[in-house]
Amino acid sequence: MLAALGLGPAEEEIYRLLVKRGRAAVQELAADSGRPESETLGILSALAERGLVVPQPVESGATLFVAAPPAVALGGELRRRRDELSAAEHAVLTLAEQHRTGAEGGAVEVISDVDAVRHRFRQLQESARHEVRSMMVPDQRVVTRDDNAAEGAGMRRGVLYRTILHRDALTEPGAVAQALAVLAEGQQVRIADAIPVKIMIADHDLAMLPLFSGRNTAAASVLVHPGGLLDALVAYFEQAWEQAYPLAPQAAGGGLVEQRPDAIDEFDARMLALVLAGLTDQAVGARLGVSRRTVQRRIGELMARAGAESRIQLGWHAARRGWA
Template sequence: MLADGTAVPANGAAMPADGAAMLAAVGLDDRAERLYTDLVVRGAGAPAELAARCGNDLTATEAALAALAERGLIAPQRDGSARYAAAPPTVALEALLTGRRHALRQAELAAAALAEAYRTAGGDGTHRDLVEVVAGHAAIGHRVAQLQAAATEEILALVTGRYQVVRADATGAETAAVERGVRYRVVMERRALEEPDAAATLFEAMDREQQVRVVEDVPTKLIVADRTAALVPLTETRSGAEPVALVVRAPALVRVLTVLFDQTWEWAHPLGRDDGAVTVGAAPAGEPDTVDRRILALLLAGATDQSAANQLGLGLRTVQRRISRLMALARAETRIQLGWQAHRRGWVPD
């Protein structure tokens, strides 16, 4: 077996492993694909011979031959021997793929037309799909799966406590997205680590090379797909109550939600594992030391930079340099923002 699970016959040509139907996109099931591969690698054969070579019964082999012939992938030999030969893959498969590409393009155009019709169906020019209200566990779970299925680059997620809408990969959309190369970055609230199956879920995510971090409090549940669409709860979920969420596609609103994720990610601690246990690393952005916290406390109490320097026995430039570092650490543009972030992150007592 090769590293990607591909079987290699005696002559060195690659054949798909059992269950690996790579030509499903052109309408071939696993049996038909293996039969066509056998004809390409080993040459022509009669139905009974091909059934023996591929380990199928004659009826199934004849059905697969009919499917291949219908798509122009095989043809009976002209010598009257009732044997079938494979058409050249570069010609036969490319023709099928071209047809599929055209069909997909037509579907994309139809989808775009329907989306435009949906946006303007009210007759008042309102863009209805920019913000959509979705209610109920099933509907929200379906939208979560849709966001993952449509993603091509990355999924960003903020996770609070117990899964209340859809459990990790309950629909299989996450697995499919990861297999397409979609990157996942997830920030979990610390109390989510207390769930009974939290470690197993985290280890599964790490095995998929997903990046997971943790903070004390997550501002809200959130999913952002490719920075173009997002889903955020509209109401708090209470026992017995149906949840309500917003699906947001308005670019300005999606940018705001993405910034919220990015800022939460910056001060979150990376999760890892050691001997079967979850480990919490240091926050990549770093934390203020004791002197920084004393400077912040003095500034919030109304002290000037010079007064803080005098009280702490530091030089004015040292205090100002530390303040500048704290503003960069908190991604604050003003000292008012620095004060808010200091309280938000627990750098100073309330």
């Protein structure tokens, strides 16, 4: 735990033992730690040089060791490390800005080497502070889900992951188990019938997508830096997210269930299909065995639900929501 302040495991152990005792002889600390006295003395000497331990001779000629107050002994080192990290963070931000303004083209960066792509894929997730959005296609080759350790690490530090998954990806071996695992970890997953291109976006800072059209499994990639193009990708993702269907664990059976809160029942689906095919309300009612007024009422309810002001708009919403 104190390794971040420069203490090795042995030094931390002896220091903690001494803090607990207040003061102790070498023999006592050696017995407590199970280390030879010579090794314990060497560790205490190193701690004394760092001001963490103070040797105190006693009348018998022996030496007792006293732990310096942790807040005093380690507080200075802690402040120094904080200052170093703050300076490093400022330097990274400065370099990032210089990279954005100095890179060829400014807005995009092309990477074709497989190892470089994998490295930047990991860096993109490690740089995320708030959210990672992704659209995933079947047959991940460059970085498989099993190889993507940065995803789990990101979720553990509190980064929100939202993923839109191509429906065909769930047919791959182990895909359902993986989806259940990430859902349990807090990832939000939705499913879509079509994903034209795979994308990963970290916050509003960086996006990564394939370089070539129609080659989602190829290594060559484009990194998109802040600007209008990145804004467009974020907006595209959010629109696709609204149209995709949430996945959730099945209540029983250990599978997945696709949540469709806006789905319509079979009667409305048949009625809507007939209306959109051009049949009159009277003809639709005759086909379904209901009155024309019932057809008009149900169509009106669907229009209100979709926020459509006309039947033409209802047809557009029906296609968008998979109603017909």
